[in-house]
Amino acid sequence: xxxxxxxxxxxxxxxxxxxxxxxxxxxxxxxxxxxxxxxxxxxxxxxxxxxxxxxxxxxxxxxxxxxxxxxxxxxxxxxxxxxxxxxxxxxxxxxxxxxxxxxxxxxxxxxxxx
Amino acid sequence: xxxxxxxxxxxxxxxxxxxxxxxxxxxxxxxxxxxxxxxxxxxxxxxxxxxxxxxxxxxxxxxxxxxxxxxxxxxxxxxxxxxxxxxxxxxxxxxxxxxxxxxxxxxxx
Numbered sequence: 509x510x511x512x513x514x515x516x517x518x519x520x521x522x523x524x525x526x527x528x529x530x531x532x533x534x535x536x537x538x539x540x541x542x543x544x545x546x547x548x549x550x551x552x553x554x555x556x557x558x559x560x561x562x563x564x565x566x567x568x569x570x571x572x573x574x575x576x577x578x579x580x581x582x583x584x585x586x587x588x589x590x591x592x593x594x595x596x597x598x599x600x601x602x603x604x605x606x607x608x609x610x611x612x613x614x615x616x617x618x619x620x621x622x
Numbered sequence: 623x624x625x626x627x628x629x630x631x632x633x634x635x636x637x638x639x640x641x642x643x644x645x646x647x648x649x650x651x652x653x654x655x656x657x658x659x660x661x662x663x664x665x666x667x668x669x670x671x672x673x674x675x676x677x678x679x680x681x682x683x684x685x686x687x688x689x690x691x692x693x694x695x696x697x698x699x700x701x702x703x704x705x706x707x708x709x710x711x712x713x714x715x716x717x718x719x720x721x722x723x724x725x726x727x728x729x730x731x
Contacts, residue, residue: 541718550710550721551710552721556718601665611655612667613666615664
């Protein structure tokens with residue numbers, strides 16, 4: 509069956525540009541998570557949705573980061589006025605029901621800000 | 623604040639040998655996950671451990687959890703080259719996972 513998909517897989521942005529990263533979770537999965545993974549590090553939590561409700565955005569590093577999941581399925585992570593420190597792999601994960609379920613990760617979007 | 627530490631950070635081992643990766647965490651949690659990541663790829667779920675004393679095995683990998691010691695181990699038996707990857711433990715903290723820094727495993731002939 510289809511897993512979590514993300515697009516684009518690679519994105520190069522000039523400093524100051526806005527970017528939008530898309531996540532398609534596994535069909536029917538209630539919970540959706542965004543993580544940021546810097547080179548050589550473990551993923552770090554950004555935000556969590558249960559259906560369309562954003563229940564936790566404590567990991568978003570600044571107000572330049574915004575995430576939405578308006579219909580409870582596809583999610584978009586938007587980064588405004590990108591900075592070099594935003595360069596990382598952005599991982600999306602989904603889980604079937606409660607947040608205690610195993611999270612299934614997508615392939616990630618590698619963002620490079622020049 | 624929950625912190626997760628793994629050691630070693632890097633492990634080079636010969637095929638056929640055994641070794642253990644350790645994952646310590648700083649505050650109480652009832653969920654511990656192990657993931658595998660190949661270079662340039664995403665994370666693959668290996669094990670979910672949900673109770674004290676839990677032990678799970680899959681092939682040459684065995685994971686265990688001691689919630690009292692706040693310690694999980696990932697034991698590798700008779701390593702083979704295909705096990706070369708980075709292994710992460712992650713601890714549940716309310717709605718999110720807190721990941722360790724990873725253990726990069728290289729298995730050589």
